[in-house]
Amino acid sequence: MNLKQVQKTLDATILSTTPWEDVDVHSACGCDLMSDVLAFVKDQGMLLTGLVNPQVIRTAEMMDIRVIAFVRGKVPSQDILDLAQSMDMIVMTTSYPLYTACGMLYEQGLPGNVRKEQP
Amino acid sequence: MNNNIITLHYDIDGTNFTIAGQASSNIKKVLKQLGVDPAIIRRTAISMYEGEINTVIHGKGGVADIYISPDQIRIVFTDHGPGIADIEKAMQEGFSTASAEARELGFGAGMGLPNMKKYADALNIESTPGEGTTVELIINIHS
Numbered sequence: 533m534n535l536k537q538v539q540k541t542l543d544a545t546i547l548s549t550t551p552w553e554d555v556d557v558h559s560a561c562g563c564d565l566m567s568d569v570l571a572f573v574k575d576q577g578m579l580l581t582g583l584v585n586p587q588v589i590r591t592a593e594m595m596d597i598r599v600i601a602f603v604r605g606k607v608p609s610q611d612i613l614d615l616a617q618s619m620d621m622i623v624m625t626t627s628y629p630l631y632t633a634c635g636m637l638y639e640q641g642l643p644g645n646v647r648k649e650q651p
Numbered sequence: 652m653n654n655n656i657i658t659l660h661y662d663i664d665g666t667n668f669t670i671a672g673q674a675s676s677n678i679k680k681v682l683k684q685l686g687v688d689p690a691i692i693r694r695t696a697i698s699m700y701e702g703e704i705n706t707v708i709h710g711k712g713g714v715a716d717i718y719i720s721p722d723q724i725r726i727v728f729t730d731h732g733p734g735i736a737d738i739e740k741a742m743q744e745g746f747s748t749a750s751a752e753a754r755e756l757g758f759g760a761g762m763g764l765p766n767m768k769k770y771a772d773a774l775n776i777e778s779t780p781g782e783g784t785t786v787e788l789i790i791n792i793h794s
Contacts, residue, residue: 565757565760566757566758567757567758567761567762567766568760570700570701570766571762571769583756585669587668587669587672588757590676591757593672593676593679593696594675594700596689
């Protein structure tokens with residue numbers, strides 16, 4: 533899915549200055565627990581989270597995730613944005629809560645990037 | 652990459668959790684510059700980052716020594732924190748003794764050591780309660 537469609541679907545505000553309009557994402561995950569992102573996310577894609585701190589950016593960096601959407605209207609501080617910018621990440625914020633934002637993207641055809649774990 | 656072993660050393664600040672991850676970030680860049688396979692870089696970055704976070708959360712800071720040879724990446728974390736009383740228990744998914752601060756930042760879910768084991772080719776832990784912990788991670792470049 534092109535990020536223009538993502539931005540429109542989530543009615544999101546782009547907070548970074550990295551060029552984004554020609555970027556595509558092929559999967560996404562919604563998670564507030566960075567330990568789980570590190571443990572279970574299989575593919576590079578987009579991260580939706582309500583957690584706002586520099587470790588979100590570091591986690592995305594380690595996972596090769598380039599696009600982060602902060603939900604529930606959260607806006608990261610400038611130092612967090614600068615850290616993301618230094619890694620050419622694309623950061624956006626949406627007023628929708630995590631579950632709704634994920635559902636809207638899923639409905640538009642963006643699949644999850646966490647495969648079903650065995651119980 | 653030549654046949655020499657590249658050795659790198661990082662001090663890990665145990666007092667500022669917000670800057671944790673800088674050493675892992677640097678190693679990721681070094682491996683990229685060396686032309687290491689992206690899948691190996693990813694596995695190294697994730698397991699080292701978990702180790703770095705653990706050194707901050709549990710070890711109260713320490714050092715990381717990294718040895719990169721053509722065949723493998725060896726990462727050794729050393730701290731003088733409280734140590735691990737029961738390593739077997741610490742390896743269980745979900746078991747955690749992390750602080751509320753660590754949990755607020757998205758960690759402390761008891762996935763650190765299991766993740767390191769999952770992404771590295773070898774994980775060796777030596778710990779003495781009251782003295783500290785040494786964690787060795789080995790990632791084979793040609794596995």
